[in-house]
Amino acid sequence: MIKRILLSFVAAAALMAQPVQAQEGYPINGVQDTRPQRYAFTNATVVQDYQTTLEGATLLIEGGKVVAVGKNISLPAGTVVQDLKGRWIYPGFVELYAEYGVPKLERSRRNRYDPPQSETATPGAYSWNQAIRSEYDAISQFVPAAEEAKAWREQGFSVVLTHRQDGIARGTGALVSLADDKTQNVVLIPQASSHLSFSKGSSGQEYPGSLMGAIALLRQTYLDASWYQSQKVKPFTDRSLGAFWEQQRLPQIFDAGNMLSILRADKIGDEFGKQYIIRGTGEEYQRLEAIKATGASLIIPVNFPEAYDVSDPLDEMNVSLSDMKHWEMAPYNPMLLQQKGIEFAFTSDGLKDKKVFWKNLRKAVAHGLDKQAALKALTHTPARLLGAQDRVGALRPGMLANFLITSGDVLEDESTIYENWISGKRYQLQAMPAQELAGRYTLALGQNQYTIDITGPAGKEKFRLVDSDTTGRDLKAAVSENLISFTFNPNPKDTVNARLLRLSGWWDGRNWKGLGRNEQGQEMPFSMTYTGPAKEKKKEEKKPKEALPTPSNVPTPFLAYGHTQPLQQQRYLIKNVTVWTNEQEGILQNADVLVEGGKIRQVGKNLSAAGAQLIDGSGKHLTSGIIDEHSHIAIQGGVNEGTQSVTAEVRIGDVVNSEDINIYRQLAGGVTAAQLLHGSANPIGGQSALIKLRWGKAPEELKIAGADGYIKFALGENVKQANWGPHYTERFPQSRMGVEQVMVDAFTRARAYEQAWKDYNGLSKKQKASAVAPRRDLELETLVDILNDKRHITSHSYVQSEINMLMKVADQFDFRINTFTHILEGYKVADKMARHGVGGSTFADWWVYKMEVQEAIPYNAALMHGQGVVTAINSDDAEMARRLNQEAAKTVKYGGMSEEEAWKMVTLNPAKLLHLDNRMGSVKAGKDADLVLWNDNPLSIYARPLKTMIDGIVYYDLELDEKMRQEVARERARLILKMQEAGKRGESTKPVAVKTQYIWHCEDRNGYNHQEAELHEGH
Incomplete structure (x- = not known):
């Protein structure tokens, strides 16, 4: 027994030992460690890449890289072997949007008494505008941050693309590993990407003061950089323009800030021949066709909103329908992107607590996202977008030994990530049991025997003392690798002679052995012998899942009175109406107007048109819009x-x-x-x-x-x-x-x-x-x-x-x-x-x-x-x-x-x-069919539009509007009830915050303040 325990500790120590290799050109302080750092993980389910899974396979690594993956692999002498039967191995995940290890710039602190800043406050030969920071290289200030790295590793990430999220042109990002090591050893690609946004960030300079100003500044910067580069003898020195031009060879990552700005960013890219990788918002489902048409790959967050606390009827009145529907629809966004064939990578950026990442990711899978697509978005896609797919994102010979060891399918709720290996270095996240414990055991303690059931996945086991097939008691237990400890009272009904026993033991094959101790400190040996599978409690039948919304159910725009189906141009014949022509004919009584192909085809009397939709204009007035x-x-x-x-x-x-x-x-x-x-x-x-x-x-x-x-x-x-x-x-x-x-x-x-x-x-x-x-x-x-x-x-x-x-x-x-x-x-x-x-x-x-x-x-x-x-x-x-x-x-x-x-x-x-x-502007044959049908003389205070038509499409219909109002009320009631039920289930909720739409006026100068709020609402 002692020998077996010692052997297990030796194996664990070998796995933990990570000799620091001397970097080329660096002196060795001490004795050189020449161990091969060769490890083999056998009998595992190895997810080699997002589309290849090998059962009962072996992963062999050496020197921080993958040597071989597969079955029947010959292991060289000196290989440390770990049997991972029942465990899974995944490639380490790649994060494309981080600010890890890079110092942030403080936003310029200005108050109402400060004079405006018209010029840049950045000293040196840089851009005239402080929001253009293209000269910045993240690698120049990057320093590994142990606590940050630990938080990333716990979520399964092995490498991150880090950049400083400040300014419109933000400079370059660096691809770095999350290993605890020297800066020189963790940098994989020093200049991996160029970063852009519509936010001027910490700049206190007045210009730009609006979103359109930010767009104009970026367009001008493209032109200026090209002009600057074209000159053999530079008329002046501008490091920002020089760097901006040099970065055009790198992958371009654009933080759009809001859903419509994805389209704006793509338009700039088209103008200057760039296909951006765009950091999205999680609202892409609202404009799927337009997003797909950009051809852009997306980086999408999983910061799904919490339900609102709508227990107070007054509060619920302050929640918009679109906000409530976004709460419901956000988890479907990845699935809908996948269905549309839009390439995307996941990011944890925007999460206040990174521990929510897996909860939300699994929620996306539960809402229809294919597991293979989810894994691709965590591994292959982000690696490919940076041109690093030959180093990270999969487990192939020659690639970095970045991988996770999990208890099972990582996208299932009960799965646990035990270890995160980065460049062949082990980081233990949770203690990994020696093997699956689930089963029924006979506990022999002194002259007495008891039946113990262990259920649940590895790392989340539940112990139960079985009295009969229908009764039993839960036990408090703890499992740490190959050690076990638990307490129980074998006879709780005997209050006089009740005994609380504490047992501690270790693996012995499939069984357990150890020592027990009672309140008096008396020791007694015990054993637990596996007798077969445990009889788990009968699980409650799950309620059938709610029908999955489809893109056809998403209103466009994503607001009240949006349409779930595109409005169609039709052929109309409006009969017996008073027509205000605005032409020489003046106002025609009891006239007819034929609309066809989005145009006014005829204006006259006694018109006919086979197949046209008839609109009775009797007693009504028709005008141009x-x-x-x-x-x-x-x-x-x-x-x-x-x-x-x-x-x-x-x-x-x-x-x-x-x-x-x-x-x-x-x-x-x-x-x-x-x-x-x-x-x-x-x-x-x-x-x-x-x-x-x-x-x-x-x-x-x-x-x-x-x-x-x-x-x-x-x-x-x-x-x-x-x-x-x-x-x-x-x-x-x-x-x-x-x-x-x-x-x-x-x-x-x-x-x-x-x-x-x-x-x-x-x-x-x-x-x-x-x-x-x-x-x-x-x-x-x-x-x-x-x-x-x-x-x-x-x-x-x-x-x-x-x-x-x-x-x-x-x-x-x-x-x-x-x-x-x-x-x-x-x-x-x-x-x-x-x-x-x-x-x-x-x-x-x-x-x-x-x-x-x-x-x-x-x-x-x-x-x-x-x-x-x-x-x-x-x-x-x-x-x-x-x-x-x-x-x-x-x-x-x-x-x-x-x-x-x-x-x-x-x-x-x-x-x-x-x-x-x-x-x-007038009702005349050949003009656009932009028409309004009024219930009265249009100059009357009692006049109301019955139908408003543009290009022969009815965009407003009074009768339909009344039906839509009823539908809006029903939809609000449904979503309020759904939010209340979520609260009752224990899901986190947030208080209602009153939101008001800002209405622009001629003199408004605070555009950028509102723009910043709009840009970062989704972040």
Whole structure:
């Protein structure tokens, strides 16, 4: 017995002994250890890779690498052998998104009294912008961190890709092992990846102040790096640009931050010929088709949300349907990605407690994820994405000896990870029993015998003293490798002579032997003899699993009133309706309109069309859809890039938010199209996006194809920062005079830029070979487009002096202002506007809400119209846009406009201002079928849209809306009940936090704060 115990300790000691090899070129301090470090693990179920599993196989490793895997392997002399019968071996897992061993930068601490930081605070020859940190190499500061490494190892990871998660261009990441060793020995690939994001991180620099600004900065950085690299003799030194260019050869990992930004990142990648690996959010199931179309591989988290505590009826009212549905759907995300054929790797990033990783991963498997796909996402895929699949992620000869020893299938709930071997070094996570203990035993103690049942998997055994086939008592026991200890009272009914016995023993083959001791300290030998399998308790029948949701059940957008099936274009014949044509025909009574192929095919009387869906228009009114010339809905991450005086490079089109509920709400008000404008925080703002409110479509599908380009300019108090607080006194301009000079200077620079390119393009091929091409400048390119009438200005304006000034600047540079928006003093200069050819988009009756509008009058729209100015009524407000029909009606009261001309102010006239009147704005054959069916005269306060149609697709239907409201109520009730049941089962819940949607307005400058919240909500 003693000999057997000693042998077991010798084997264990050999496994634990890990001689530190002398690194090449390093001196040996002491006696050199030349042991071969050769180990064989036999009789195991070896998962060689995600698709190859070998039963009863052997894994042979030596010198930290795999030598052989398979059956009937010849073991060299001196090999330490461990029998793993009943155990499993897996390749060590690979983490692609970590910040392990790398110091974090502290976010710049700024308060409301600090002046704005306009320039970088990073000393040295680096980028002008502090958010561009491409010069950073994680390996330059990486130091192994023992406690962090231990936490990673406990989850089964053997290597991690670490980088500093700070900035828009974050520099390189390093692939490192989680072994406790010198830094030199754990670094596998020093520069393994390049990292990007839309978050400026710790930078305190003002620019970028919005998501669209971050996108513009990244695009410009690509262009600058290419230009910088192209020059043999550099005009200056910029280590950031140099590093950015060099990193293009590495795998590019992009932290998108939110679901729609996956699409935004991919669009940048397409522009510059990059296929990013994108760190997702776990919400990809909401836009599977669009995500798949990117072709990107994803890194997805398993930070599934907890159920909300909805025990209080008042609390449940503050939980949105989308949040509740995300709680239900998040565990299905991996399965749905797998079904779509989207490649992904798992990350534990975003988990507050890494111990939840396995719980959630197994939850994903329980929700339909194939085990093979799960294993692939932990091993092969992350290794392949880094080009390291020949070193990690599988167990093949020559690869690193990174592997796990588990009690069974690691993706099953009861499985335990005993050991994590990294580069041939053993890390014990839990004590591994010598063998499976489960079975029935006869305990012989003195003259008495007892029956003991041991059940459960290795490491989680349960001991029970059996009185009969139906009765018994649980025992308190502990198992540590080949040792066992437990206590029990053999006769609990005898309270007088009751004895509490403590037994400790060790393996003896399949049986146990040891010593017992009672309360008096008397010793007695005992033995436990295996007699056969244990008789386990009859398990309760599990309730059948709830039916698995499928992609067809996921609403798009993932909100209330989203559609589970794509809306289809149909053929409609609207009969006997009052048609407001906005054409020479005027208002037609009892007319018919045929819609086919997304277009208006015919307008007339007594029309017929076989197979068309008939809509009875009796007593109803049909109009073209309302067009909002000035809107800020459906924008994500900030409406203003007001950090610099001129930001013509930023584009609202980059940040269109297709998931904004205001799209649906405005459809309910008859709005079919809108110009999404940059705000009014700087003289020259960003480029507009012209969209149709195609509820359910992805961002790019909302945009109006072929529409002209527009840009927002601004005048007045906002741009000179008069209302920004006492510390915004550094950015030029600080006066209305300065506003003019900013614009003159910008267009002067644009002319010079245009000329520089003309000069370069005029060179011969031979001359170009020795010349340097001008640097591409996205800001100046946009201004050149304005000079050449390729982009049109919509200018925020109020008072006549500034309106005159901007027209004078336009005349100076020989272009025309397209639209003055707001323009509440337009009535004073309407004659000049007409001569200049500029339109006006105004409010119906806003006045005296700030000093600039003291002289506004409600007759403004009518007076401008009377001077021949194309005049529109806009909203500039998410709520007002739902009632633009009533805003138009006010011009009938204030100015005596005819009903037809009043209606044109929200339909045909904005279409003219947006150069879309050849496609929309009136009911005419050949135009887009953007139509609204009203229950009453559209200018009436009692009018409601019954149907709102875009391109021949009904996106809003009043009857369907009422049914959807009932469905929303039922769905909320179902999910609330499901959350309550989860709480009763003991699942963790979280308190309800009130969330409100931020509605953007012209003057909002806190875009980046909201953007950061949006970006990291999923993290």
